[in-house]
Amino acid sequence: MEFATGALGTLLPKLGQLLQDEYNLQKGVKKDIEFVTRELDSMRAALSDVGEVPQEQLNNTVKMWARDVRELSYDMEDIVDTFLVRVQGSEPPSKRSVKRFIKKIASIVSKAKTHHEIGQEIKDMKERVKEVTERRDRYKVDAITPTKTSVDPRITALYTKAASLVGIDGPREELISQLTREDGRRSSAEQRIVSIVGFGGLGKTTLAKAVYDKLKPQFNCTAFVSVSRDPDIMKVLKDILYELDKNEYKDIHNTALGQQHLTDLVHEFLENKRYLIVIDDIWDTEPWEIIRCALPENVLKSRIITTTRIIDVAEHVGGCYKLKPLTHHNSKMLFYGRIFGSESDCPKQFSDVSQKILKKCGGVPLAILTTSSLLANKSRNIKVWYDVCESVGKGLANNPSIDGMRKILLLSYYDLTPTLKTCLLYLSIFPEDYAIWWDRLILRWIAEGFVQQGDGRQSLYEIGQSYFNELLNRSLIQPADMDEDEMNPVYCRVHDMVLDLICSLSREENFSTTISGDCMQMTSSENKARRLSIHNTSWPTINMSKLRSLTISSYALINTMPPLSCFNLLRVLDLEDCNLLHHPSLEFVGILFHLRYLSLADTGYAGELPREIGKLQFLQTFDFTGTGIKEVPLSIFGLRQLMSLEVGDSSRLPTTSGLRNLSSLELLRMNVDSAYVAEELGHLTQLRVLCVTLRKDLEGRWEESICRVLVGSLGKLHKIKTLGPCLDYPKIPSFFTLSPSHQFLATCMEH
Numbered sequence: 001m002e003f004a005t006g007a008l009g010t011l012l013p014k015l016g017q018l019l020q021d022e023y024n025l026q027k028g029v030k031k032d033i034e035f036v037t038r039e040l041d042s043m044r045a046a047l048s049d050v051g052e053v054p055q056e057q058l059n060n061t062v063k064m065w066a067r068d069v070r071e072l073s074y075d076m077e078d079i080v081d082t083f084l085v086r087v088q089g090s091e092p093p094s095k096r097s098v099k100r101f102i103k104k105i106a107s108i109v110s111k112a113k114t115h116h117e118i119g120q121e122i123k124d125m126k127e128r129v130k131e132v133t134e135r136r137d138r139y140k141v142d143a144i145t146p147t148k149t150s151v152d153p154r155i156t157a158l159y160t161k162a163a164s165l166v167g168i169d170g171p172r173e174e175l176i177s178q179l180t181r182e183d184g185r186r187s188s189a190e191q192r193i194v195s196i197v198g199f200g201g202l203g204k205t206t207l208a209k210a211v212y213d214k215l216k217p218q219f220n221c222t223a224f225v226s227v228s229r230d231p232d233i234m235k236v237l238k239d240i241l242y243e244l245d246k247n248e249y250k251d252i253h254n255t256a257l258g259q260q261h262l263t264d265l266v267h268e269f270l271e272n273k274r275y276l277i278v279i280d281d282i283w284d285t286e287p288w289e290i291i292r293c294a295l296p297e298n299v300l301k302s303r304i305i306t307t308t309r310i311i312d313v314a315e316h317v318g319g320c321y322k323l324k325p326l327t328h329h330n331s332k333m334l335f336y337g338r339i340f341g342s343e344s345d346c347p348k349q350f351s352d353v354s355q356k357i358l359k360k361c362g363g364v365p366l367a368i369l370t371t372s373s374l375l376a377n378k379s380r381n382i383k384v385w386y387d388v389c390e391s392v393g394k395g396l397a398n399n400p401s402i403d404g405m406r407k408i409l410l411l412s413y414y415d416l417t418p419t420l421k422t423c424l425l426y427l428s429i430f431p432e433d434y435a436i437w438w439d440r441l442i443l444r445w446i447a448e449g450f451v452q453q454g455d456g457r458q459s460l461y462e463i464g465q466s467y468f469n470e471l472l473n474r475s476l477i478q479p480a481d482m483d484e485d486e487m488n489p490v491y492c493r494v495h496d497m498v499l500d501l502i503c504s505l506s507r508e509e510n511f512s513t514t515i516s517g518d519c520m521q522m523t524s525s526e527n528k529a530r531r532l533s534i535h536n537t538s539w540p541t542i543n544m545s546k547l548r549s550l551t552i553s554s555y556a557l558i559n560t561m562p563p564l565s566c567f568n569l570l571r572v573l574d575l576e577d578c579n580l581l582h583h584p585s586l587e588f589v590g591i592l593f594h595l596r597y598l599s600l601a602d603t604g605y606a607g608e609l610p611r612e613i614g615k616l617q618f619l620q621t622f623d624f625t626g627t628g629i630k631e632v633p634l635s636i637f638g639l640r641q642l643m644s645l646e647v648g649d650s651s652r653l654p655t656t657s658g659l660r661n662l663s664s665l666e667l668l669r670m671n672v673d674s675a676y677v678a679e680e681l682g683h684l685t686q687l688r689v690l691c692v693t694l695r696k697d698l699e700g701r702w703e704e705s706i707c708r709v710l711v712g713s714l715g716k717l718h719k720i721k722t723l724g725p726c727l728d729y730p731k732i733p734s735f736f737t738l739s740p741s742h743q744f745l746a747t748c749m750e751h
Contacts (some may be wrong), residue, residue, distance in 0.1 A: 006070030007077040009419065010449035012037060018118075023087065023554045024738045029119040033124045036076075039129045043069050043254050046141050051418055061139045067510070068132050068673045074530060076125050078546065078569050083118040085593045085618075087623050111279045151663070158604055161564045162232065165210065166365075167330030168203075168335070175321060179303050181580075191300040195306040197314035198323035199475040199495065200408045201366030204307040205280055207323060211305060219276040219303075221245070221269075226280040228416050231287045237262040237294060240277070259290070265292035274300040283415055285316045309412055311473045325363025334365065339373035353385045360496040367497045370405040390682045409501045412476060422450050423467050424476055427494050428506040429551055430535035431516055436492040439667070440576070442468055442601070443621040443644055447550065447572050447596035461643065461688070468492075512549075515540050529573075551580050564588035572597040576623075580605035590615050601646070602626035614638040624648050626670065637661045643686075647671065649693065660684065675709040682713030690717075691724045701703050 014677025015037045017023075019030055042128075050066055069197075114522070118482065174185075178194050196204045209224065216222050223243030237259070241249040244266075245475075258663035277295060282288050287307070295304060305315050314320040326334065335358055336343040358496070363365040371392070375385060381594055382458030416424065423445055430436055445451050451464040460468075471477045472489070476498055490722070494502070506512050512531035529542050531549040539560050549572035553562075581604035589598065590612020596619060606628030614620075623646040632651055637658030645662065649672040653659060655676065661684035669691040672678050691738050694706055716722065 004074035007449065008047070008069075008073045009452055011073050011077040011080065012040060012044070014077065014084070018080065018083075024531060026119060028273065029122055032119075032122045036122065036126055039133055040073065040076075042734050043136065045483050046136060051421070052143060052739075062141055064238045065132070065135050065139055065141060068135070070509070071528075072125070072128055072132055074546065079118070079121045081569070082596055086251050090288065094259060107647045113230055119520065138655065161474060165206065167335040168207060168210050171323060172214065173206050175305075178321060179211075179305070180321065183219050189296045189301050190298075191295075191302045191304065191621050192319065193304040194321050195308060195314040195317040196318040196321050196323055197308050197475075199325075199364060199478075200309055201405060201497070202308075202323050202325065204323055205366045206365070208278050208280060208305050208307050212276065215276055218274075220273040224278040224280065226594050227282045227287050228290070229281075229283045231283075233287055233290050234259060234262060235285070236291065237266055240266050240294070241269070250330065255266070263290070263294045270294075270302070271296045271298060272300075273298075273302075275302045276305075277303075278305045278307075280307045281318070282306055282313055283310065285297040285313055288313070288317055292296055309475050311475070326365060326368070327363070328358070331361065331363050335361075335372050338369065339376050349382055350385065353382065353389055354685045356453075357385070357389050357392075360389065362497070364497060365494070366405055366408060394497055405497060406501060406504075410500060411425075413501065413505075416474075418478075419450060420467060420470060423547050424471060425502050425509075426450070426531075427477065427505050427509050428499070428503045429512050429514055429531060429549070430494070431514075432496055432499055433493065435493060437491055438468055438489060439644075440574075444549075444572055444574070446643075448622055449571075459643075459666055459686070459688075483576060508636065513540075522556055531689050537720065542738075543648050548572065550574070564591060567592065569594055574599045575603055578603050580627075586610055588614060592616065593618070593656065593659070595619055598623070600624040600627050600629075604628065607634060609636075611635045612699070618643065620644065622646070624651065627651070634658060635714055640664060643667065645670070653677070672706060672710060678706050678709040678713055680713075681710065682716040685717060685719065687717050687720050687723075689722045690714075690720060739751060 003092045007525070016035055018025060018033055021686065025033070033674065047066060047069060049061065067347075080672050089697060096295065118371040118582070121265045127345050145245075175194060175196070178531075179192055180188070182188055186351055196208055198204050212222070214574060221244050223240045223241060224234055225239040233259075235253070238249075238252045238255075241252050275295075279288070279291060295302075300325070304577075308314050308317070311320070314322075325331075332343055335354065336346050340346045340578070347365075347432065357371060358368070361371055374388060413421065413424070426445065426448065427436070427441075442451075442461060445464050446460050451460050451467065453460060454463060468477075472479065472492070477492045477494055480491035482489055489519070505515075505516070510530070512533065513529040516531045516537070517537040528546040530546055532540070532542075532544065532547055533539070533551040534551075535553050539562075544562070544566060547567050547570055550567065550570060551572075551574040553576075553636075568591070571594050573589070573592065573595060574597065576599045576603070580600065583603075586600075586605055587610045590610055595616045598616070598621065601623045602625070604627060605624070609624070609629050609632055612635075613633060618640065618641055619639050620641055621644040622636075622642060622643070623645045625648050627648045629648055629651045632647070632653050634654045634656065637654070639662065641664055642662050643664050644667040645665060646667075647653065649671065650713060651671070653670065655674065659677065659680035662684065662685060666686050667689045668681075668684065670677075683685075690709070694710070714723070
């Protein structure tokens, strides 16, 4: 079961919060909460174990049980969040004590009713938890253990004839050169390592085998062994010995030897020999460190090649060689050669659809081979070709011919932590080829509750950033536009084959519902949509009573969607790029008390921002860049949990005191048009990223008085790392790194 934890990660801490005295729950309710917490914690442990088991090894009863646990966790979190909203209230703090007193008196009756309701709902949930627990015992979920994959899906790469390989010559010669050329820093006689890194299915094993076969005659002894995702180091060491000398070690796998003894045997065998060793498919540095001890550093020009999907592992091993996708020319050779023999033999009517399919394959050899194999026996049915083309990237390409590709990618998926699995699945809400701004993605993860607070040394945003970097590191997402230094990605994309996998998994787990054209990715109409992403002009007829996340990119939908009161559990409302130029009002936003993320970016909305925005006491992210909003209501300064605020170029924050109240802000983009606002910034001590537009005088110079105050404020912001100017385009491609002297602003003042 690939995704199985639901809302348990965020629910359990909230249940613990309810047990605190400040919520004044009855003793019986607290006992029920304690019972539910224990059972859910036990379920989470069981689900984590289930998540390690390949899907094909699970029966339907276990899958149904995991689904029930997920739905239970979502429903229960909805109950808890609703209770917290009612108890804590939706109004921001008021300075008028009389008004505050009247509101407090008026809320006593409603809060008493709320406490009674939460008690009854917890009791109902307790019964559901008991039922699910009984089914767990009945299905013996805890007895499920992962088994080793019986067939290695990469095995064919080791037996592909060199003559049939396309585009291998260039990388092979580059790699051989890296292994053999004079270095200048060290003698060529010293041991040298090259680690091939790249996306699953890119051909790392194939390339390593091609280099191995060509160089093998030059060495005294050679070995090609695989480590795999769940390595048995004893077996790996025995495999090396067997490969080195099949006669002497023909019975090594039946010999009971300890790890140190095996390490010594390998080391002694290689110590005075020139060797070539390939260690294929490394997933972690720890197995490598053990293997490394067995490979002596002699001065006999010995060479080691490793392969991995993880950049950090490759850099740790050394000699990192990043394998690139096939060129378009080589992609065509491989694709057309498999189906028609050559491109010239391809019927003209298949040309356009072939180009579209190749684009989706993105130069990944395994993707090209699996897709061409699927089409090889359908070379005269163009409708099937278009159907296959349209299905890739939507999770609908369920065909035995692409099982190999799916298994290759699933290896990377299974190796993720439950949290990273969830974050990766979340990418299924974006359409294919979509450039995803990395800040947008991280802030949405936080709003959904996927990012969990650690030991307090890092903020939620910094933890989310580490998740993003880990997915990049594992080649599961790909950098798109890079910053000016070519160091950090501003946007990322998901390879169509990965998108196809995560859309398929998302649909199976009812994780999200994506609607594009006539295609709706959802398990069945009976399920409640929890996350909805719409990229067309028709509103779906599905159950949205439990909707948590809504992403819309069509103006027509705004005018036809149901009343927002139907979505009272909404945590994420993302209208980025949705045309709201002529939309009259956003008053509906004020009733979405659970909202954590609100984006109006690049919508062109030119109306007023309602004062009810101040009621959204849980709001963490608010972006209204690319809008025509002129005035921002004073109530915005009551959003004490706001961590990211991006203000449109034409918008002005209230000039009265209040900006300093947004003490949770970590990312801020705004106009600074007065020394007063510049001074207020100095109180936002959690700021890490600040992007400002300064007011200019009649001569086009930034006003010196504002700059000086701003420099003084920056001196108080000890956590700030990056500073950038607000430019004409909506997103910032790069930031200026701050130095203690703030040279950026000093230079601005001079010019």
